[in-house]
Amino acid sequence: MIRRPSRPVRVLSSALAVGALLTTAACSDDGGDVSQAGAVARQTPSASPTTTLTEAGAVAALITAADIEDDWTQVKDSDVADWHDSLRIGDVDVDDFISGKTDSADCQRLLDGLYTDQLLGKPSGASALRGFQQGESRLLYQVAAYERTDPQEALEWLKTLPQECDQFTVTGNGGGDRTAQVIETSLPKEGDDRVGLRITMTGTSNGQSATLTEDVAAVRVGTDAITVTAGGLDGGQPDSVEQAVELGTQRLKDVLAGKTPAPTPSEFD
Numbered sequence: 001m002i003r004r005p006s007r008p009v010r011v012l013s014s015a016l017a018v019g020a021l022l023t024t025a026a027c028s029d030d031g032g033d034v035s036q037a038g039a040v041a042r043q044t045p046s047a048s049p050t051t052t053l054t055e056a057g058a059v060a061a062l063i064t065a066a067d068i069e070d071d072w073t074q075v076k077d078s079d080v081a082d083w084h085d086s087l088r089i090g091d092v093d094v095d096d097f098i099s100g101k102t103d104s105a106d107c108q109r110l111l112d113g114l115y116t117d118q119l120l121g122k123p124s125g126a127s128a129l130r131g132f133q134q135g136e137s138r139l140l141y142q143v144a145a146y147e148r149t150d151p152q153e154a155l156e157w158l159k160t161l162p163q164e165c166d167q168f169t170v171t172g173n174g175g176g177d178r179t180a181q182v183i184e185t186s187l188p189k190e191g192d193d194r195v196g197l198r199i200t201m202t203g204t205s206n207g208q209s210a211t212l213t214e215d216v217a218a219v220r221v222g223t224d225a226i227t228v229t230a231g232g233l234d235g236g237q238p239d240s241v242e243q244a245v246e247l248g249t250q251r252l253k254d255v256l257a258g259k260t261p262a263p264t265p266s267e268f269d
Contacts, residue, residue, distance in 0.1 A: 068132065125148070211233070
């Protein structure tokens with residue numbers, strides 16, 4: 001039976017998402033203090049936030065189309081329920097995992113996190129999403145609070161995936177197999193810690209081979225974090241992800257410091 005994770009209820013920005021890409025087949029800073037047993041050690045952020053992230057603050061911290069290059073267009077909130085790829089749905093083939101590789105559960109967790117927009121786990125506080133589209137590519141940006149969980153633990157887990165889930169097979173609807181690959185990517189030195197990944201899923205659509213490529217970024221700012229997922233059938237979107245990380249991290253820092261994020265100037269100003 002194919003696992004089909006349910007999507008969470010959350011606060012949305014003024015725009016989100018579009019339908020599935022495929023309808024058939026579908027870096028870090030050093031640590032310091034440990035706050036509790038079993039937690040991942042990390043340094044106290046040098047610029048500690050002064051404000052708890054609220055729902056309104058999470059929305060204010062979201063990027064706009066002006067913050068990312070090219071011709072991204074913000075999409076409607078009402079489309080969010082349709083913005084997930086059948087290519088991500090499936091069961092990881094445990095036969096791909098032999099001595100020296102992690103249990104297939106880590107790779108399954110990756111797929112489920114991408115599908116449910118909970119790559120760092122379920123937010124324990126405020127959260128907001130915004131989606132953008134450009135041709136066959138889409139970009140999803142999320143700001144969320146994790147004060148009762150540990151976003152650093154999730155980031156440390158993500159850092160292991162290029163090795164533990166470097167290549168694996170996913171069996172989807174109708175028994176069709178897809179090949180997934182995970183590699184590490186570089187990100188701007190923003191926030192207290194960060195992880196960049198590129199994930200490709202190759203399967204078939206209408207009898208034709210198709211590859212979904214997504215660039216993924218997660219950046220921690222204190223106990224809050226931003227996540228970015230961008231790409232599509234035309235390939236990844238590393239430049240847009242880097243811009244989202246640079247400008248989005250500053251927007252979140254401004255909100256946490258009690259400031260109103262400055263609007264991004266238009267390229268035509």
